[in-house]
Amino acid sequence: MTEVTDRTDILEIYRTTGALRTGHFLLASGGHTDSFFQSATIMQFPNIAQELGRRIAERWKDTELDFVIGPALGGVVLSAVTAQFLGVRSLFAEKSNNSGEMFIRSGMMVREGEHFLVVEDIVTTGRSVMKATHAAEHAGGMCVGISSIIDRNGGATRFPFRYRYLAALHVPIFAPGACPLCKSGVSLEKI
Amino acid sequence: MDLVENQLRLLLAETGAYHEGHFEIGSGQHTLSYYNCERLLQYPSLASRAVDAFFSPIQDIEANFVFTPSISAVALAFEIARRTTWQFALHALPFTLPDYHFPKHTRVLVVEDVVTSGRSLRHAREWCSQRGAEIAAYAVLVDRRSDSGGNFEGNTVISGFMDPVQVFAPDECPACHDTIPLDLVSPNYRSNHQELGE
Numbered sequence: 001m002t003e004v005t006d007r008t009d010i011l012e013i014y015r016t017t018g019a020l021r022t023g024h025f026l027l028a029s030g031g032h033t034d035s036f037f038q039s040a041t042i043m044q045f046p047n048i049a050q051e052l053g054r055r056i057a058e059r060w061k062d063t064e065l066d067f068v069i070g071p072a073l074g075g076v077v078l079s080a081v082t083a084q085f086l087g088v089r090s091l092f093a094e095k096s097n098n099s100g101e102m103f104i105r106s107g108m109m110v111r112e113g114e115h116f117l118v119v120e121d122i123v124t125t126g127r128s129v130m131k132a133t134h135a136a137e138h139a140g141g142m143c144v145g146i147s148s149i150i151d152r153n154g155g156a157t158r159f160p161f162r163y164r165y166l167a168a169l170h171v172p173i174f175a176p177g178a179c180p181l182c183k184s185g186v187s188l189e190k191i
Numbered sequence: 192m193d194l195v196e197n198q199l200r201l202l203l204a205e206t207g208a209y210h211e212g213h214f215e216i217g218s219g220q221h222t223l224s225y226y227n228c229e230r231l232l233q234y235p236s237l238a239s240r241a242v243d244a245f246f247s248p249i250q251d252i253e254a255n256f257v258f259t260p261s262i263s264a265v266a267l268a269f270e271i272a273r274r275t276t277w278q279f280a281l282h283a284l285p286f287t288l289p290d291y292h293f294p295k296h297t298r299v300l301v302v303e304d305v306v307t308s309g310r311s312l313r314h315a316r317e318w319c320s321q322r323g324a325e326i327a328a329y330a331v332l333v334d335r336r337s338d339s340g341g342n343f344e345g346n347t348v349i350s351g352f353m354d355p356v357q358v359f360a361p362d363e364c365p366a367c368h369d370t371i372p373l374d375l376v377s378p379n380y381r382s383n384h385q386e387l388g389e
Contacts, residue, residue, distance in 0.1 A: 105227070
């Protein structure tokens with residue numbers, strides 16, 4: 001089992017588990033990048049997932065919360081482990097088949113005015129975090145904060161709520177026409 | 192009713208996860224009861240109690256990986272992974288994990304909250320074996336298949352309890368016959384479960 005302590009560096013966790021991949025990748029947003037954080041790989045280790053959940057929970061322990069919600073798939077396990085430490089419910093939001101929006105299954109009832117925290121593995125554009133936020137607000141909840149393991153914009157991401165990340169990394173994203181990896185002929189991998 | 196079944200039924204009833212009535216499920220067929228376990232599993236402490244109830248046969252399984260094909264079963268699957276310290280993976284349609292491959296000598300325990308037709312277990316089996324893993328067993332909270340015999344395609348299914356569901360074609364449904372109004376299981380519930388055919 002990969003060992004982690006409460007001081008192990010986030011980037012180190014991604015590196016040692018093989019979750020930090022380098023190459024030439026096409027992101028869901030359409031941009032190109034040379035490195036990619038595959039969080040599903042680190043979430044395979046229950047002790048690591050728990051340690052990350054503990055660290056996020058630590059940053060919100062003084063905030064009154066009713067539930068944590070994570071957008072599928074990246075935020076689902078993180079939501080479960082964070083909620084466990086905070087002693088609150090864990091919900092998930094998923095993409096609707098028809099529109100590009102997210103929804104919450106009717107089984108997970110949100111009461112009017114409940115306070116929630118949104119968690120996500122990696123924030124790049126912030127789009128899925130905002131979709132999960134809208135889904136939970138639509139169900140009656142009130143967003144009090146957002147957390148992620150990594151902010152890929154080097155800490156420059158802004159949300160209309162308090163945002164606390166575990167690590168800020170600046171990883172350049174290139175427009176397809178201006179990608180140096182394309183120019184040097186490295187084959188592109190869709191992720 | 193044994194102790195495990197009793198404990199689990201209580202947890203499901205207390206959280207409103209068990210419903211009786213007249214429901215149309217994803218397949219278009221009708222049923223008189225259904226479970227939405229996310230109502231229970233959204234509480235980490237109760238998910239842990241649910242695992243308590245049927246954990247003892249699980250720890251005897253020779254596996255080293257927990258896999259779930261269902262987002263709603265993540266809390267259950269993760270709790271099992273945490274206790275066994277086996278590795279953990281989630282893959283739920285329609286999402287894809289690119290290039291995913293299990294490590295060598297992986298033996299998977301597939302975890303699901305409710306099994307009705309067995310289609311999600313079949314999806315899990317195919318997904319895992321295409322990626323180099325062997326199925327060790329299945330663990331489900333509620334097994335609603337009829338005559339399942341506690342196994343699926345040759346592997347053991349450990350279940351919290353069995354509650355075979357009766358499904359009816361709309362024109363043969365006794366509740367329709369008695370003109371009991373049909374409770375459409377919410378569109379959200381349906382749209383999700385349709386994909387796995389549950």
